[in-house]
Amino acid sequence: MAMTRQRLGDDALRISFSNVTKRYGAVTALDKFSADVAPGRITAFLGANGSGKTTSMRLLLGLADPTAGTALVGGRTYHELAHPLRTVGAVLDQGFQPNRSARNHLGIVAAQAGVPAGRVDDVLELVGLTEAATRRVGKFSLGMRQRLALASAVIGDPSVLVLDEPFNGLDPQGIQTLRVFLRNFADRGGTVFLSSHLLAEIANSADDAIIIDHGRLVSAGPIADLIPATARTVVTTRNADILAAALQVTHATVERSGTDRLTVTNVSTEVIGRAALDAGAVILGMRAEGDDLEAIFENLIHPKELVS
Amino acid sequence: MINLVRIEMLKLRTTPAFYATAVAALVLSLGAAITNVLITPGPGDPPVGSAANAQDVLSQPGAVGSQAIFILGILVVAGEYRHRTIMGAFLAQPRRLRVIVAKLATMGAVGAALSAVIYGVTTATAVSVYASKGVHHLPVSLVDLGLGTVVSGACYGLLGVAVGALARNTVAAIIGGIVWIQILEVAVLENAAPSFAKWLPVGAARGLTSVGSSLDVLSRPASAAVLVVWAAGLVLLASALSTRRELR
Numbered sequence: 051m052a053m054t055r056q057r058l059g060d061d062a063l064r065i066s067f068s069n070v071t072k073r074y075g076a077v078t079a080l081d082k083f084s085a086d087v088a089p090g091r092i093t094a095f096l097g098a099n100g101s102g103k104t105t106s107m108r109l110l111l112g113l114a115d116p117t118a119g120t121a122l123v124g125g126r127t128y129h130e131l132a133h134p135l136r137t138v139g140a141v142l143d144q145g146f147q148p149n150r151s152a153r154n155h156l157g158i159v160a161a162q163a164g165v166p167a168g169r170v171d172d173v174l175e176l177v178g179l180t181e182a183a184t185r186r187v188g189k190f191s192l193g194m195r196q197r198l199a200l201a202s203a204v205i206g207d208p209s210v211l212v213l214d215e216p217f218n219g220l221d222p223q224g225i226q227t228l229r230v231f232l233r234n235f236a237d238r239g240g241t242v243f244l245s246s247h248l249l250a251e252i253a254n255s256a257d258d259a260i261i262i263d264h265g266r267l268v269s270a271g272p273i274a275d276l277i278p279a280t281a282r283t284v285v286t287t288r289n290a291d292i293l294a295a296a297l298q299v300t301h302a303t304v305e306r307s308g309t310d311r312l313t314v315t316n317v318s319t320e321v322i323g324r325a326a327l328d329a330g331a332v333i334l335g336m337r338a339e340g341d342d343l344e345a346i347f348e349n350l351i352h353p354k355e356l357v358s
Numbered sequence: 359m360i361n362l363v364r365i366e367m368l369k370l371r372t373t374p375a376f377y378a379t380a381v382a383a384l385v386l387s388l389g390a391a392i393t394n395v396l397i398t399p400g401p402g403d404p405p406v407g408s409a410a411n412a413q414d415v416l417s418q419p420g421a422v423g424s425q426a427i428f429i430l431g432i433l434v435v436a437g438e439y440r441h442r443t444i445m446g447a448f449l450a451q452p453r454r455l456r457v458i459v460a461k462l463a464t465m466g467a468v469g470a471a472l473s474a475v476i477y478g479v480t481t482a483t484a485v486s487v488y489a490s491k492g493v494h495h496l497p498v499s500l501v502d503l504g505l506g507t508v509v510s511g512a513c514y515g516l517l518g519v520a521v522g523a524l525a526r527n528t529v530a531a532i533i534g535g536i537v538w539i540q541i542l543e544v545a546v547l548e549n550a551a552p553s554f555a556k557w558l559p560v561g562a563a564r565g566l567t568s569v570g571s572s573l574d575v576l577s578r579p580a581s582a583a584v585l586v587v588w589a590a591g592l593v594l595l596a597s598a599l600s601t602r603r604e605l606r
Contacts, residue, residue: 131452134452147437
């Protein structure tokens with residue numbers, strides 16, 4: 051698998067949305083959405099319900115047509131892929147025939163992907179469903195269905211994974227297993243594009259984040275880069291006016307949140323400390339807040355009005 | 359395409375509804391045929407062993423089998439929409455028309471094969487039961503009846519796929535199909551407007567499975583042509599809709 055990905059190269063595994071617009075009647079689900087998903091990294095796709103995440107993924111996978119723009123995998127539309135299931139593994143809300151066993155379901159997907167039936171046992175073991183292989187899928191729990199969906203996605207040994215809410219319904223062990231699997235997949239050069247509401251899990255798993263709101267791109271880039279831009283530092287000081295004035299010359303945004311308290315954004319605690327030192331302001335304490343992904347997400351989607 | 363048909367066959371083989379429908383059709387066909395031989399004819403009914411009686415008995419596989427195959431055809435498509443497995447099918451083969459064509463080919467073949475099995479078992483059983491009643495020669499062509507039954511079964515498989523693709527809702531498609539066949543065509547139009555009804559799918563199927571009967575039906579080639587035209591028309595409509603519809 052790794053050799054194949056190296057041979058294909060980066061561009062062959064890159065996902066690109068370019069000015070994608072999707073309208074359903076009067077409703078605009080996506081509005082000139084552009085973003086890139088790089089191979090070798092795990093990219094999280096974040097947004098509130100109805101923000102356009104699933105629509106973007108469906109457009110990418112050819113299940114719907116964009117009103118304008120292009121959604122490409124390796125420079126090609128999904129329809130143009132010679133071996134779709136061997137290129138892209140997807141977990142959307144594909145269903146299962148409830149009376150079919152997990153093994154039979156995967157046997158059909160293996161035939162669709164054009165891979166040997168022996169792959170069925172491999173992926174059953176990979177997702178921990180070997181014991182349940184002959185059970186009817188209708189009797190499966192949500193977590194087991196998620197595992198089966200993941201097994202279906204990877205049975206063709208694809209180089210790109212597109213996963214819509216893959217952590218849903220998984221128990222902690224399942225989440226850990228999936229996290230390790232995705233990391234290994236990306237480390238071997240694969241492209242992982244996943245949406246999730248579990249922001250804490252995304253913070254642990256993903257390298258990059260694409261944030262979308264009302265069909266529009268809000269932010270895209272490494273998760274690490276998002277934190278300094280949005281994290282806040284609450285500073286308790288005996289000289290709030292002096293420190294606020296000193297911080298004005300930096301790029302800081304300062305909000306007066308009490309007689310002896312400032313909320314500072316856009317600069318690190320080191321910059322705040324140096325400004326205080328230079329101005330002779332006495333700092334009683336500093337506390338970072340909002341550096342978790344949930345706060346970042348909230349700030350980006352609903353930016354708080356700050357007062358200098 | 360061969361691989362797509364293989365996959366559709368695999369889907370059918372791993373679906374209990376396929377076996378349940380096939381067995382139910384066989385049992386119903388056998389039951390109806392045996393009953394028609396064993397029950398003593400009432401006044402005005404054709405005598406046992408007559409052409410009309412043999413026609414009644416040996417057209418059961420076509421009548422029952424075609425409806426069962428029609429329902430299977432619906433399930434092959436609408437069932438995939440119901441369980442959302444159609445998304446997996448279209449992810450594997452983004453050219454959706456090919457998926458629909460594979461389903462048509464599969465149900466055409468399965469319809470023909472299942473009809474042949476039901477007809478063969480029913481006819482063999484009926485011939486034995488006739489023999490037990492002293493009738494050793496039936497004044498109808500078993501081969502012609504069999505061919506008509508097989509062609510009818512294949513066409514009903516195509517019709518089922520088309521109706522399933524059009525409706526997408528399994529229950530609505532099955533109920534709608536049964537209302538169309540049993541009420542609109544059989545109960546209403548065959549009585550009220552037989553010269554029109556023979557141009558409809560059930561009427562055309564009767565033409566295929568009626569050998570030497572006095573029914574007002576089309577010739578067998580014309581019946582086959584009418585059924586194929588019905589299937590093709592619905593299939594074209596269903597294909598156009600299936601390839602354009604977006605999956606949400």
